[in-house]
Amino acid sequence: MTEAGYNFAYLDEATKRMIRRAVLKAVAVPGHQIPFGAREMPLPYGWGTGGIQVTASILGPQDVLKVIDQGADDTTNAVSIRRFFTRVAGIATTETTGDATIIQTRHRIPEKPLTENQILVYQVPQPEPLFKLEPRRAETRRLHALADYGLMHVRLYEDIARLGHIAKAYDYPVMVNERYLMSPSPIPAFDNPKMHQMAALQLFGAGREKRIYAVPPYTPVRSLDFEDHPFRPIRAPHACAICGSTTSYLDELVTDDAGGRAFICSDTDYCQERQEAPKAAAE
């Protein structure tokens, strides 16, 4: 029993076993959504209950956990979830990407490339990539079963016809292992290429919708596009105001009420590491 009187990582062992089975199935069929019996968690739907349940099920006493929210370790949500696991599992936590074994994330992939020893757990609001185009669940299940994805291409076609370009800036649909259409969760489209052939295991948990899916290590992940309108990752054309990076994804901050803005790295740990690098080199 931990400090708070809960089983290790909050969930009972039978639940963890059930979720692990779902995770195994998900890994066996990359990109395919597996239903699971989501439990009541001590925070509401929409706050990461799916991600937390996946993390809780795979967590072991030796794991080192990092939690980020929109790339930052220090937002309220990231702090809450990290503290939650400290209390119910007593595991070590970190803000340094390279030191973590499990990284739970809301809507970003860390800039630093992950390794085979790491697992990335995504929080997913809506696991069904076709939801806005086809609200009927029974129908989307058939479409996935038949790999009948013309509908999504129609959506992209419509964007180009109306706007001249594909308008999805986040949650940009991908084909996993050239078989299943998957929602990568609302990460910026900029992050999509990182998913392709990633060395780490990627797990996706949707608590409200009760679905788990996965991308095993070294799996092809391709963002949908047209031959004459190829996918291009987009970031603000600036350098980070703090560390000077011109390749990381930037947050735009309003600094005053006179229209002043600054662009800084969304990934706080990455920015920190870059800031410390010249000091380390100098030492």
Added chain:
Amino acid sequence: MLLEAKKLHLKFGAIAALDDVALDVTAGEVVAIVGESGSGKTTLLRVLAGQMAPDAGAVHYLGRDVLGMTEAEHRRLIRSDWGFVHQNPRDGLRMGVSAGGNVGERLMALGARHYGNIRDEAQAWLQRVEIDSARIDDLPRHFSGGMQQRLQIARTLVTRPKLVFMDEPTGGLDVSVQARLLDLIRALVRELGLSVLIVTHDIAAARLLADRILVMRRGQVVEQGLTDRVLDDPQHPYTQLLVSSVLAA
């Protein structure tokens, strides 16, 4: 032999919707099924298209058992070899997707990945069905009924299906609009060598479009044969009644 159906039976409670119906369609043929309401013609079309299961009987497409197909096989067939034109265009179109998107969808579902080419093909088809190609980005909900129906036809024919099922394609349209649509269907059938199975209560439309005609009444095929022969020299009492009832303009 493209489509062959034998000994079809279907009852809705005590009512025989299909009573020992047989039918066949060869490549390049247009077959009309005519009858009044309740004749079973629409039920027959649905059974042939695999949308409804009969109580008994068999349907074969190019030798393949249509009724015994898995859903996956059936859907693949519907998307590639077959086309279905619904009476109400709203049932056959995506109302929230542009005209171009509607026409391009089947192409994209079959793997087309070049936006420019898809758009060009959609534009060509809109022209073919006499829709101003400047409306390619407009939504069908802003089209007239006749235009929606023509768009549905374009959407269905874009993948050159071998067999097209049409369920009262001119139902509900104004007369002048019907004439235009029938002429369009006629021209496309000739041009593309389509095989068509068309259900209609409009005998004049059947005469214009069909090589062969089946007359249905209360679930039975009472007469069938060469269209002009059945309409000009009807043998069955019901056919004689039907033909004599049609008002000449």
Added chain:
Amino acid sequence: MSILLRTEGLGKTFTLHLQGGARIPVLAGVDLAVRAGECVALSGPSGAGKSTLMRCLYGNYGAGAGRIMLAHRGAELELVSAPPREVIEARRQSIGYVSQFLRVIPRVGTRDIVAEPMVARGMTRSDALSRASALLDHLNLPERLHDLPPATFSGGEQQRVNLARGFGPGYPVLLLDEPTASLDAANRAIVIGLIHEAKQAGTAIIGIFHDAEVREAVADRVFTVEPMQDAA
């Protein structure tokens, strides 16, 4: 010359179910043969069954008895029992019919209507359109009408469209039902000319010619259709 169309014991009886099943026998035991290059005129009083016989020959009416043998694709096709597909094919290739009435297809121009059967028979579209224009000119149909749909044409104009459509493809067998009914003397002469040309090309023609002058000019022999007594 070879026989291109012949009948054996052809019979046709109409059963009018809407009139209590009244049976009207019109044809019985008709034996007719027409050779290539020959023109046979059907004669007989009005209502005797001449048109009925023509329509049976074309498959438009279903003969109740007997056989119709048509020379088609180097063999003989029996039309009464032939499935619809084969009748359609025979009409496309080997037998044409010029009726008195033109069934109008909305929106299709005259030249296209005339060209259609020629294209169906294998001619290229441009050749068919040229020949259509030439025939329409020959039949004195004003140029300005060539692209209009014939729905609003006069009877005589519609008949000329029918004639162009019938004579265009060069069918080996041609059925002409009152081909000059609505035409003036000048155009009648033109039709006589077309029939002579067709005969010289080896066409077998069966015609109903109400006009004695035309009949005498083109018919090689006359086949009389006797009216039958009404069955009780």
